[in-house]
Amino acid sequence: MTDFSERIAELSERARRDREAFEPPPNPPDEETALEFLTDGVGAAVSLYIEARTGEQFRFDTAEFALLERALNDWLELYAACYGADLDATFTVREAAELLIETHSIRETALLLTHVPERTASEAWTHRR
Template sequence: MSDVSERIAELSERARRDREAFEPPSDPPDEAAALEYLTDGAGAVVGLYVDARTGETVRFDEAEFALLERALNDWLELYAACYGVDIDASFTVREAAELLVDTHSIRDTAMLLTQVPERDTAEAWSGGR
């Protein structure tokens, strides 16, 4: 098993565990938890994809690609759930990677993909920044 394959398996397993252990916030939003799912989860998936595609050309097999996308979507669903929003995420890793390259922010990438939080709400929580 290559390093990339091992990393994919690790990310997939972590996403599964995070999903099973998830407890919705009693008073959404839980921005700290949402950001953790993005940086430690979705961001790691997209980062692995970008590194693999821009470094040595790595070809993901069908199973690896499916695991990457499931992990990404699991973490994006958990991110949204931290805001009290239930989504059925079905984004591609490539789509997320392209947005990350454009925005340089996994948080902005998640907001653009999921539309969570809504723009007015996000601006209010961030103090209009």
């Protein structure tokens, strides 16, 4: 098992535990917890993908890639739930990585993918790509 394979397995297991332990906030938003899911979860998954694709060109096998994307989407769903939004996330780790490279912000990446939290018209205008 490669270092990347071990790290993917760890991320997958952590996402599973986070999903099982999650209790929706009684009064959304819970921005602190949402940010934790982004930095410790989404950010870790996307960073691993970027490192694997730009370093030694690690090749994900089908199962590893599925685990990494499921973990990413689990954390994005938990992030949205912290804002009281129900999300059925089906994003690719590649599109998340491309947005992170473009925006340099895990928050902006999550917002662009999930549309959570919803932006006002003036905020949407100032953040157009």
